[in-house]
Amino acid sequence: MEKMVIKDSGYKLEKAKILRTKQLTDKEKFFEIALGNGQPLDHEPGQFIMISLLGIGEVPISVASSPSGRDSFDVCVRAVGKVTNALHKLKAGDEIGIRGPYGKGFPTRELQGNDLLIIAGGLGLAPLRSLIHYVLDNRRDFGKVHILLGCKQPKELLFGDELEEWNQRADLYYACTVDRADPDWAGNVGLITTLIPGVDIEPARTFAAVVGPPVMYNFVIKELLSKGIPERQILLSFERNMKCGNGKCGRCQIQNLYCCQDGPVFHYEKIKNLSEAM
Amino acid sequence: MEDTHYVVLKKENFDQFISTLAQKQKLVAPVPKGFKSFAFEPVDSAGQVALKYIPTVLPLKKYFMPQRETLLEYRAGKVMKAEAVVEYEPLTIFGAHTCDLAGIQCLNMVFSERPKDYNYLTRKNKITLIGLECNEYCDAYASCNLVDASFPGGGYDLFFTDLGDDFVVHVNTRAGDEIVASTRSFDKTEPFQLDELRKLRDAKRKIFVNEVPIETKHIPELFDRSFRARAWKDLEARCLACGNCTNVCPTCYCFDIRDELDLTLKNGIRYRVWDSCQLEPFAKVAGGFNFRKERSVRQRHRYYRKFRYPMERFARYFCTGCGRCTRTCMADINLKETLNELLKESEDRVWKRWL
Ligand SMILES: Cc1cc2nc3c(=O)[nH]c(=O)nc-3n(C[C@H](O)[C@H](O)[C@H](O)COP(=O)(O)OP(=O)(O)OC[C@H]3O[C@@H](n4cnc5c(N)ncnc54)[C@H](O)[C@@H]3O)c2cc1C
Ligand code: SF4
Ligand code: FES
Numbered sequence: 251m252e253k254m255v256i257k258d259s260g261y262k263l264e265k266a267k268i269l270r271t272k273q274l275t276d277k278e279k280f281f282e283i284a285l286g287n288g289q290p291l292d293h294e295p296g297q298f299i300m301i302s303l304l305g306i307g308e309v310p311i312s313v314a315s316s317p318s319g320r321d322s323f324d325v326c327v328r329a330v331g332k333v334t335n336a337l338h339k340l341k342a343g344d345e346i347g348i349r350g351p352y353g354k355g356f357p358t359r360e361l362q363g364n365d366l367l368i369i370a371g372g373l374g375l376a377p378l379r380s381l382i383h384y385v386l387d388n389r390r391d392f393g394k395v396h397i398l399l400g401c402k403q404p405k406e407l408l409f410g411d412e413l414e415e416w417n418q419r420a421d422l423y424y425a426c427t428v429d430r431a432d433p434d435w436a437g438n439v440g441l442i443t444t445l446i447p448g449v450d451i452e453p454a455r456t457f458a459a460v461v462g463p464p465v466m467y468n469f470v471i472k473e474l475l476s477k478g479i480p481e482r483q484i485l486l487s488f489e490r491n492m493k494c495g496n497g498k499c500g501r502c503q504i505q506n507l508y509c510c511q512d513g514p515v516f517h518y519e520k521i522k523n524l525s526e527a528m
Numbered sequence: 529m530e531d532t533h534y535v536v537l538k539k540e541n542f543d544q545f546i547s548t549l550a551q552k553q554k555l556v557a558p559v560p561k562g563f564k565s566f567a568f569e570p571v572d573s574a575g576q577v578a579l580k581y582i583p584t585v586l587p588l589k590k591y592f593m594p595q596r597e598t599l600l601e602y603r604a605g606k607v608m609k610a611e612a613v614v615e616y617e618p619l620t621i622f623g624a625h626t627c628d629l630a631g632i633q634c635l636n637m638v639f640s641e642r643p644k645d646y647n648y649l650t651r652k653n654k655i656t657l658i659g660l661e662c663n664e665y666c667d668a669y670a671s672c673n674l675v676d677a678s679f680p681g682g683g684y685d686l687f688f689t690d691l692g693d694d695f696v697v698h699v700n701t702r703a704g705d706e707i708v709a710s711t712r713s714f715d716k717t718e719p720f721q722l723d724e725l726r727k728l729r730d731a732k733r734k735i736f737v738n739e740v741p742i743e744t745k746h747i748p749e750l751f752d753r754s755f756r757a758r759a760w761k762d763l764e765a766r767c768l769a770c771g772n773c774t775n776v777c778p779t780c781y782c783f784d785i786r787d788e789l790d791l792t793l794k795n796g797i798r799y800r801v802w803d804s805c806q807l808e809p810f811a812k813v814a815g816g817f818n819f820r821k822e823r824s825v826r827q828r829h830r831y832y833r834k835f836r837y838p839m840e841r842f843a844r845y846f847c848t849g850c851g852r853c854t855r856t857c858m859a860d861i862n863l864k865e866t867l868n869e870l871l872k873e874s875e876d877r878v879w880k881r882w883l
Binding site: 251252253254255256257258259260261262263265302304305306307309328330331334344345346347434453463464489490491493494496497498499500503504505506526 | 607645
């Protein structure tokens with residue numbers, strides 16, 4: 251067997267440096283990252299990257315920041331296993347490997363001029379934060395913007411300071427609920443679906459963007475459809491097991507679609523008949 | 529058939545041909561491996577080559593997409609250094625049946641679709657492919673006619689047809705031409721030899737018929753009707769989820785990517801290995817959710833990846849009819865039987881609508 255270095259390998263890594271970290275919750279940590287070549291990541295909201303720790307492995311992680319106006323980018327990582335736990339041990343100044351960005355993000359051009367209903371369950375806020383920041387950076391291009399947030403308990407809420415800011419802003423409608431309250435919680439209690447009937451939207455001109463755990467989708471979609479939002483205007487982002495990001499390894503397949511290349515963001519209309527989707 | 533694209537190799541020159549080829553670069557061909565099994569292995573004389581053989585245990589993908597291959601070499605630690613690499617080997621393959629040539633054509637499409645896989649493509653460009661016609665069925669497991677893979681359909685540099693005293697050889701590429709010129713073993717074709725080839729093909733058309741009673745072009749519709757078929761449920765109890773079927777499939781290419789450090793814990797590699805959608809953790813994500821938990825659902829996925837999904841992406845079937853999955857399955861899960869059951873079920877349903 252002979253061996254040679256190849257420049258255009260789909261598995262080549264870009265060096266990147268962690269600029270800043272912040273522990274958000276027990277399980278979730280925030281990282282601000284810059285590519286070693288000084289270039290911006292050049293991603294679309296909703297796209298993901300592969301983060302590498304040499305000798306440990308590689309994981310798909312959503313970009314959690316807007317592409318506009320910055321050379322660095324953010325991710326928010328939940329420690330669940332080998333690579334994500336190792337990532338949590340890293341601090342500012344440490345080096346990691348990056349591939350990507352990958353996949354189809356939110357169709358921002360299609361969204362322009364419309365009202366938005368952004369629905370995040372738990373860690374689903376990470377990819378949606380890239381959309382929310384993008385929309386806030388280009389606020390004039392969009393109509394009314396609603397953000398609905400849900401998670402299990404108050405201590406699992408991500409990006410607390412930002413949530414407060416969104417809550418205060420006059421150009422956003424913001425609501426949040428938890429499944430189980432704690433003694434300090436004064437807000438809504440209940441599943442995220444309970445927030446949907448109350449939002450005041452004009453369904454024909456509203457796009458919904460939904461990201462959350464697998465169990466959430468069916469219930470949320472039912473509510474959105476009964477609100478009258480057209481199937482074409484419901485956007486979902488899916489998590490699958492992913493190894494390559496290049497549409498090859500087969501891990502992420504949803505029937506005939508590859509989540510890593512055809513998604514992770516899909517129009518509901520396109521996947522509603524795929525029983526492996528939800 | 530244009531005679532200029534055909535040449536003849538007399539059987540008495542076959543040994544000289546094989547040994548000359550083997551001197552140029554590594555040559556592999558089917559060799560017998562005991563009771564009804566064959567494998568592609570290095571050869572240097574004609575005596576080692578099995579001219580009549582049933583599909584080898586592993587298909588040719590083992591050369592195009594090795595079971596394990598290094599993608600990245602690196603030094604871990606504070607300052608990382610990583611280089612993407614490709615492993616390759618100049619190689620000539622002799623004796624590929626039409627089903628296996630079809631398998632490589634499938635893989636070529638997958639790995640040249642964007643984003644291209646340069647590891648595969650680099651390796652592929654170093655491989656010379658010489659096909660060998662099946663004059664009759666290899667065994668009862670084959671279903672190559674069903675998927676249009678029983679006659680040569682390109683994908684080779686040279687293609688051999690055994691006519692008894694000699695081989696008629698189709699020259700398909702410049703690389704094939706160069707082999708003909710440089711091995712000096714070939715003669716011009718005589719008209720009677722091309723006639724014999726034509727007769728052989730006519731005779732084959734009588735022997736090779738669709739092994740399952742459905743017209744090839746109607747297979748996608750059958751699968752469109754079969755997503756909720758009982759046949760999948762029947763496989764739930766039988767399948768052992770061992771992944772043998774996908775390992776031996778010429779068009780299964782799913783893989784896992786893993787890291788490995790050497791003993792210094794500093795230098796390491798990232799490599800990919802064959803993986804299988806039949807294994808339980810394949811579609812599991814963090815948090816434990818498994819998108820294909822049941823064996824029946826994983827079996828269904830396997831069949832749809834052969835007969836339905838690639839039709840949309842690549843406009844061809846990813847089953848080549850080689851029969852390997854059936855030959856190897858310890859639970860006697862049989863591809864032709866499954867297709868027959870789907871057909872029967874779907875016909876039952878059509879009948880019920882009329883009654
Ligand atoms: C498009 C996409 C975006 C994502 N975005 C984020 C994000 O922003 N933040 C975040 O914290 N997580 C995100 N994830 C999930 C994250 O990729 C997994 O949690 C991570 O791969 C687990 O790796 P590990 O090595 O830590 O765990 P492991 O030790 O490998 O395994 C723990 C569990 O995770 C499963 N698993 C293994 N590999 C994967 C994989 N590649 N994808 C999913 N599950 C896997 C295993 O089957 C096992 O059940 C995203 C996943 C996808 C597909
Ligand atoms: S079909 Fe047969 S070979 Fe394939 S996983 Fe099941 S038991 Fe193993
Ligand atoms: S992650 Fe490999 S095919 Fe999608």
